[in-house]
Structures are given as structure tokens and as C-alpha cells.
Amino acid sequence: MAQIFPPWWNKLPLAAALAGVLVPALAVAGVWYFFSPWYTDVGYRPAQPVPYSHKLHVGELGLDCRYCHASVEISSVANVPPTQTCMNCHQVVKRDSEVLAPIRDSASSGRPMRWIRVHELPDYAYFTHRSHVAAGIGCVTCHGRVDEMVTVTQMAPLSMGWCLDCHRNPAPHRRPVSEVTNMKWTPPRHPQLRLAQLERERPVNPPTDCSGCHR
Numbered sequence: 001m002a003q004i005f006p007p008w009w010n011k012l013p014l015a016a017a018l019a020g021v022l023v024p025a026l027a028v029a030g031v032w033y034f035f036s037p038w039y040t041d042v043g044y045r046p047a048q049p050v051p052y053s054h055k056l057h058v059g060e061l062g063l064d065c066r067y068c069h070a071s072v073e074i075s076s077v078a079n080v081p082p083t084q085t086c087m088n089c090h091q092v093v094k095r096d097s098e099v100l101a102p103i104r105d106s107a108s109s110g111r112p113m114r115w116i117r118v119h120e121l122p123d124y125a126y127f128t129h130r131s132h133v134a135a136g137i138g139c140v141t142c143h144g145r146v147d148e149m150v151t152v153t154q155m156a157p158l159s160m161g162w163c164l165d166c167h168r169n170p171a172p173h174r175r176p177v178s179e180v181t182n183m184k185w186t187p188p189r190h191p192q193l194r195l196a197q198l199e200r201e202r203p204v205n206p207p208t209d210c211s212g213c214h215r
């Protein structure tokens with residue numbers, strides 16, 4: 001008798017059963033992928049060409065962020081400092097250190113250091129440091145305790161949901177502008193009074209419409 005159904009037909013129930021397992025498994029994997037820190041880059045900590053330590057320079061020596069990231073208040077980008085900023089001290093301090101050789105090479109050749117970028121938004125999202133700093137959002141709110149980091153690590157997901165969470169209710173994240181680079185600032189005892197005062201002195205209105213961040 002001619003076979004109407006090919007032999008693999010027998011396996012169909014098995015295939016259906018497998019699909020019943022596989023499809024949900026893939027869905028779970030997808031959710032895991034998109035919402036896990038791996039996808040959002042939380043914890044990203046690339047090794048840098050020179051083991052520059054914020055813990056030493058900020059936490060112990062007490063340098064202010066703006067000594068090096070000088071454009072953070074006036075520009076969309078917080079610049080990474082030019083080699084000359086390091087040479088201000090390292091011309092004298094640790095001038096024979098082996099780990100500082102790339103800095104000395106960069107200073108004598110004029111070729112900029114190639115620091116590896118840690119935080120990076122896609123090109124289609126617009127972000128500017130200037131407005132956030134002026135609105136009293138501290139560096140620590142978005143970058144964590146940089147003063148305790150030997151190697152800079154990304155602490156926030158920088159996802160759209162993360163931006164919007166704050167934009168919908170920025171008040172609790174605000175502080176006096178004078179304290180934006182202070183990693184240890186804590187709100188005074190009457191937070192409601194403080195918030196009311198900040199709102200009175202400088203009301204803010206972060207964008208929540210698409211064109212605010214996708215220009």
C-alpha cells in the first residue's frame with residue numbers, strides 16, 4: 001500500500017510537545033536577555049590602558065570631579081581629561097612609575113590617551129550633562145560611588161525606563177547644585193521642606209515626550 005503519510009509524520013506529536021516546551025523557554029530566555037544586567041551593561045568594567053584609580057585620586061586625595069571632568073557643567077558631554085591634567089602632578093609624583101609609561105608617551109608624542117568608553121547611549125538617544133547638573137542631580141545618582149572605584153563600573157542600566165522613572169518624579173533625586181559632585185551628601189532631616197524649597201527656587205520640567213530624548 002502506498003504511504004500517504006511519510007515516516008516523519010509519526011514524530012509529529014513529539015515535535016508538538018517539543019515546541020510546547022521550547023517556545024516558552026525561548027520567551028523566558030528573551031526576557032532574561034533583555035532585562036538582565038548583561039543586556040543593560042550594568043557592571044560593565046573594562047580594563048583601561050593605565051590603571052587610573054578614582055578611589056585613590058578622589059576618595060583619598062580628595063580631587064573634585066570637575067578638576068578632570070571640567071566640561072560637565074557647561075556641555076552635553078563630561079570630557080575625559082587630557083594627558084596634561086595628569087602631568088600636572090605626574091611630572092613630579094611617581095615620575096618613574098612603570099604603569100604611568102603610556103601617560104608619559106602620550107605627553108611627549110602629543111597623541112591622546114585611548115581611554116575605553118564605559119557609559120554609552122545609542123546615537124538615537126539624546127542626553128546632556130549640563131541640564132542634569134544644573135537641576136541638582138548628583139553624579140552619584142547616575143554613576144554610583146565613583147570615589148570608591150578602583151576601576152570605573154557602570155552602575156545604572158541607562159535604559160529608557162530608567163530615564164523615565166526619574167523624569168516622571170525627579171523631586172526626590174534632587175539636591176542643592178553646590179553638592180552635585182559630593183559623593184557623601186545625605187538629605188537633611190526634613191526632606192519635604194527641602195524638596196519644597198528646591199522646587200520654589202528652581203522648578204524643573206524633565207521631558208517625558210518622545211521628542212525630548214529622540215531628537
Ligand code: HEC
Pocket residue numbers: 048052054057058063064065066067068069080081115116117118119120139140143146147151152181183
Ligand atoms: C584626576 C582626574 C579625575 C578626577 C578627579 C575624576 N575623574 Fe573620572 N575619569 C578620569 C579618567 C582619566 C577617566 C577615564 C579612565 C577610566 O574610566 O578610569 C575617568 C572616567 C570616568 C567615568 C567613566 C567615563 C566613561 O567612559 O563612561 C565616570 C562616570 C567618571 N570618571 C566620573 C567621575 C566622578 C563622578 C568624579 C568625582 C567624584 C570623577 N570622575 C573624578 C579622571 C578623573
Ligand code: HEC
Pocket residue numbers: 050051052053056057061063068081085086087088089090093094097098099100103
Ligand atoms: C593632584 C595630583 C594628581 C593628579 C592630577 C593625578 N594624579 Fe595620579 N597620583 C597622584 C598621587 C599623589 C599618587 C599616589 C602616589 C603614591 O602612591 O605615592 C598617584 C598615583 C597614580 C597612579 C599609581 C602609580 C603607581 O605606580 O602606583 C596612577 C596609575 C595614576 N596616579 C594615574 C593618573 C592619571 C591617569 C591621571 C590623569 C587622569 C592622574 N593620575 C592625575 C596624584 C595625582
Ligand code: HEC
Pocket residue numbers: 065066069072076077078079080119120121122127129132133137138139140141142143158180181
Ligand atoms: C542623570 C544621570 C547622570 C548624571 C547626574 C551624571 N551623568 Fe555622567 N553620564 C550619564 C550618561 C547617560 C552617560 C552616557 C552619555 C552618552 O553616551 O551620551 C554619562 C557619561 C559620562 C562620562 C563619559 C563621557 C561622556 O560625557 O559621555 C563621564 C566622564 C561622566 N558621565 C561623568 C559625570 C560626572 C563627573 C557627573 C557629575 C558632575 C555626571 N557624570 C553626572 C548620566 C549621568
Ligand code: HEC
Pocket residue numbers: 121125126127128131132134135137141142158159162163164166167170173203204205206207212213
Ligand atoms: C535622577 C533623575 C534623572 C535621570 C536618571 C535622568 N534624568 Fe534627564 N532630566 C532630569 C531632570 C530633573 C531634568 C530637568 C532639567 C530642567 O528642567 O531644568 C532632566 C532633563 C533632561 C533633558 C532635557 C535637557 C534639555 O536641556 O533640554 C533630556 C534630553 C534628558 N533629561 C534626557 C535624559 C536621558 C536620555 C536619561 C537617561 C539616559 C535621563 N535624562 C536620565 C532628571 C533625570
Ligand code: HEC
Pocket residue numbers: 121122125158159160163164167207208209210211212213214
Ligand atoms: C527620558 C528620555 C526618553 C524619552 C522621553 C523617550 N525615550 Fe525612547 N529611549 C531612551 C533611551 C535612553 C533609549 C536607549 C535605551 C537603551 O540603550 O537601552 C531609548 C530607546 C528607545 C527605543 C529603542 C528600543 C529598544 O528597546 O532598544 C525606541 C523604539 C524608543 N526609545 C521609543 C520611544 C518613544 C516612542 C517614546 C515616547 C513615547 C520615547 N522613546 C521616549 C530615552 C527616552
